[in-house]
Amino acid sequence: MNKGFNSAVNKAGVKPSCFVAGTLVMAVAGMVAIEKIKSGDKVISTDPETFETAEKRVLETYIREDSKLIHLVINGEEIITTETPPFYVKNQGFIKAGELIVGDELLDVNGNVLLVENFDVELTDEPTTVYNFQVEDFHTYHVGKCRLLVHNANCNQEKPVLPKYDGKTTxxxxxxxxxxxxxxxxxxxxxxxxxxxxxxxxxxxxxxxxxxxxxxxxxxxxxxxxxxxxxxxxxxxxxxxxxxxxxxxxxxxxxxxxxxxxxxxxxxxxxxxxxxxxxxx
Known part of the structure; x- marks a missing residue:
């Protein structure tokens, strides 16, 4: 376990986004299982605003455990993740895996639409080891054989406490x-x-x-x-x-x-x- 990462997450009260072992990631070297990704590797990343795709460096990798898993079927492929990873939904933006619904239109690396065909929740008896990593610049990568666009949200930053916005002063x-x-x-x-x-x-x-x-x-x-x-x-x-x-x-x-x-x-x-x-x- 990356103790520094987990302690920061616990203090901030934020559950990080993660995928199970075996989840394929679109790297420059080819499709690589997420647990084999390491700092310094280069992955294919997409700017969610311009949809520019480029090679980007992995800054840090993270390992944790979770007992609640989301099973998604997209274009016939099953993706297993925790409930927080944000998937890009066409015309809507990034939506957490746990809030996706059947029929949502996800995007692959080429901008093609792939539908969420099935959604299930699994509560495991024992915690499952899951993985994530932080990507420079765009903070995105592509997972699965269908190369879905996801965000590396909630990686390792502890957010400072800020007052509620008063409608005038940021x-x-x-x-x-x-x-x-x-x-x-x-x-x-x-x-x-x-x-x-x-x-x-x-x-x-x-x-x-x-x-x-x-x-x-x-x-x-x-x-x-x-x-x-x-x-x-x-x-x-x-x-x-x-x-x-x-x-x-x-x-x-x-x-x-x-x-x-x-x-x-x-x-x-x-x-x-x-x-x-x-x-x-």
Whole structure:
């Protein structure tokens, strides 16, 4: 067992997403059983917004146990998983395995629609060992012979405690790889502020985090925020321009984020910096 991972999950109160041994994963080297995937391997990953498919590196692998399993039959193939792995459903987004229904339209690596043909729940007498891993950038991979698009949600990050969104001010916490936490609030009067930037994104949590990273030489970080409306389209366009070139900022929305479908769950979004502008003077 990966003790560090499990202790973080227990403190956060979040059950991670996992698949049983033997579940095939679409890796660059071919179809590989999930229990044989290791850090540094490259898998085929798909951006759920643009549907760009690329080779992405496995950052970490996880092992745990669970006594509740979901049996799905898709295109004649059985996939066995815990109840939390998010599967991509056409026109709806990522939906947890335990909330899928017969007839849901899943997507394969080529964007083809595959139907959920059967759904069963199994409660085992003894815990079953299950597996998952974290993928860089897109945070997705493809499972089964039919190569279904799934998300590596709830891997290993413990979410900071944030106040409930008051409808006006977004609050967020940026966590750096060394564990440092920096708090931000939306609004021009919040600290830190960047009056040099007149763009709206400079007053948003995501923009402030990006600018903080640029000013402090931080190349990778994760921001957790409390706004259920998620990241705005303006930030989607501007945050990469605010980040230093090559830097990565992952934004994690709250669990109650608005989605197109009530079953859909919010998933992290990673921005890659493309700015070559020097630090603000």
């Amino acid at each position: 609050e967020g916490v940026m966590v750096t790889p060394d564990g440092k936490q920096i708090s931000f609030k939306s609004g021009n009067s919040s600290t830190p502020s960047y009056p040099q930037y007149k763009a709206q994104s400079a007053s948003h949590v995501e923009g402030k985090a990006a600018l903080y990273m640029r000013e402090n030489g931080i190349n990778e970080a994760t921001v957790f925020h409390n706004n259920p409306n998620g990241t705005c389209g303006f930030c989607d366009r501007q945050v990469p321009a605010l980040l230093p070139k090559g830097a990565k900022l992952t934004v994690v929305p709250p669990s109650n984020s608005v989605a197109n479908n009530v079953r859909a769950i919010p998933v992290p979004k990673t921005y890659i910096g493309n700015s070559t502008v020097p630090k603000i003077k």
